[in-house]
Amino acid sequence: MPDQEARRLLSKFQEAQQTVQMAQGWCGASDEDFKRVEQLREQLFSHPTLKDYFQAQDDLVSMLKELNVFISEKLGFDLAGLTRPAGGCC
């Protein structure tokens, strides 16, 4: 059963973060905006469901990175580095 409160909190945080990022583009982000994002981040990381979710995500990413190192060492080149989608810088 999805945790509706966790989902709401996560989308509120993402929305606030996007707003600040957009405002930063034209130097329009205020201290108040940053404070709001920070507060939401704190709430996010103290929410039990989201805390577990982020932890699981971190564990998965670490395991995949480790797996890539294992494979890349044997292949002689960085498999994930070579095959990841090309992304823009910054």
Add this chain to the structure above:
Amino acid sequence: MIDIRLQLAAEEFIGCVTSSEAVKEFQNAERAFRSDPEITRIRTDYVSLAQEYQKKQSSGGLTQEEINRIRMLQATLNKHPITVRYAQSRQTMNMMLRDCNAAINEVLGFDFAATAAPASRC
């Protein structure tokens, strides 16, 4: 430490990748590129000229003739059949590996390479 089952699956994947024609051809082409005396000479000449010209450029003393000379060396290297084979085999191998990644992603439901790659530097 990765799970033993995952390690075995990874070993199998590595075996399939290394025994593929695309990787074998790339390894052969790379070996030829690194060991060919003519290619080595052109690359050495290119590097030493580039270093020399870089110093000259900062003092504004680089002539058109010198620019043409380094461009010609670069073109000779790029058009050399061994370089062409090396570049083409690398491209073919990359395409094959991207297909592998796409197949993995379909099963996982997310991009393995994008998640597992080391952070890129701009």
